[in-house]
Amino acid sequence: MSEAHADATPVALVTGSAARVGATILEALHDRKFNVCLHYRGSREAAEALSARLNGIRPDSCLTLRADLGNFSQCENIIGAAHRHWGRLDVLVNNASAFYPTPVGTINEHHWDDLMAANVKGPLFLSQAAAPHLRETQGNIVNLIDIYAERPLKEHTVYCIAKAGIAMLTKSLAQELGPRVRVNGVAPGAILWPEAGKDDEQKREILKRVALKRAGEPDDIAQTVVFLATSARYISGQIIAVDGGRSVIP
Numbered sequence: 001m002s003e004a005h006a007d008a009t010p011v012a013l014v015t016g017s018a019a020r021v022g023a024t025i026l027e028a029l030h031d032r033k034f035n036v037c038l039h040y041r042g043s044r045e046a047a048e049a050l051s052a053r054l055n056g057i058r059p060d061s062c063l064t065l066r067a068d069l070g071n072f073s074q075c076e077n078i079i080g081a082a083h084r085h086w087g088r089l090d091v092l093v094n095n096a097s098a099f100y101p102t103p104v105g106t107i108n109e110h111h112w113d114d115l116m117a118a119n120v121k122g123p124l125f126l127s128q129a130a131a132p133h134l135r136e137t138q139g140n141i142v143n144l145i146d147i148y149a150e151r152p153l154k155e156h157t158v159y160c161i162a163k164a165g166i167a168m169l170t171k172s173l174a175q176e177l178g179p180r181v182r183v184n185g186v187a188p189g190a191i192l193w194p195e196a197g198k199d200d201e202q203k204r205e206i207l208k209r210v211a212l213k214r215a216g217e218p219d220d221i222a223q224t225v226v227f228l229a230t231s232a233r234y235i236s237g238q239i240i241a242v243d244g245g246r247s248v249i250p
Contacts, residue, residue: 010137011035011086012229013078015069015126016096018043020192021144023050024218025093028226030054030061037063037082039096069096069122070114079129089133091229094123094143094166099194103155111158119162120169127173131181140182140236142225143170147189147243167239174237182236184228189243190215211245 011034017026018040027050030036036054040047047064054062063085067074083089098118102111127141134140148156149163167185174183190206193215207213224242228235241247 009033009035009086010090011037011082011088012091012093013037013039013065013082013089013130014093014095015039015122016041017093018047018050021188021218021221022093022095024222025095025225026050026062027054028219028222029091029093029229030058032226032230034091035061035063035086037065037078037086039065039067039069039078041066041068041096069126070117072125075122075125076129079126079133083133088137089130090137090139092126092130092134092139092141093225093229094126094141096122097144099156099159101155102158104157107158115158115162116165119159120165123166124169127169127183131177134177135180138180140184140229141170141173141177142228143183143185144221145170145185145187145239147187147241147247149187149239150247170239171237178236182228182232184232184235184237185239186221186224186228187239187241187243187247188216188221189241189246191218191221191242209246209249210243211249214244216242216244 012029014022014026016022017038026036026038038047038051051062051064065078065081067078069075098115123143143166145167146163148160149167152160170183170185220242224240
């Protein structure tokens with residue numbers, strides 16, 4: 001740890017934060033005067049551009065880390081790198097995810113390993129590596145989950161199993177890491193459409209089942225994460241639905 005980093009500025013690591021919702025979460029925490037660790041796997045150009053912009057706003061406030069979160073040692077390595085650079089870790093946001101269909105009859109071992117690694121294995125081993133540092137700062141973990149942890153999505157069996165896994169991981173970690181570490185989850189509804197895209201009719205059908213009859217914005221998720229990370233001092237083991245009321249409509 002350098003002298004420049006021997007201060008009380010809080011530090012947050014956000015996985016999968018080069019683009020989309022993860023980038024919005026990272027920026028929101030940076031706006032709240034966190035030093036931030038931007039994790040990415042393949043989106044190098046987007047990661048470097050965002051890091052440069054944040055460091056332009058506040059010098060030496062964003063550290064970029066590349067890792068495959070399906071690899072146990074790489075999970076440990078990025079937690080170690082973040083702590084060595086800043087001298088502390090206050091918030092871990094497990095945002096990185098993989099999402100694609102796996103219709104029954106086509107599922108293979110790669111699908112299982114890939115979706116479980118991105119959605120459960122990575123968050124577990126990152127949380128385990130981060131736990132000693134989070135105890136020191138009385139920090140917290142926020143996991144990004146999904147409405148499909150409870151409501152299955154047709155032809156996405158493996159993804160739904162994985163998200164149900166991280167939902168239970170959230171509750172289990174809250175029990176085990178308390179009282180010094182809080183652990184919560186955020187379950188987004190229709191926020192950003194999948195990169196593979198949905199046609200207009202599919203989007204209309206989804207929004208019919210949303211009480212507010214509209215899609216949300218990435219900032220809706222980011223501000224909920226910021227609340228859980230900074231203000232929710234007596235909330236742990238909870239999963240907050242940010243879905244426009246989708247979860248209350250059959």
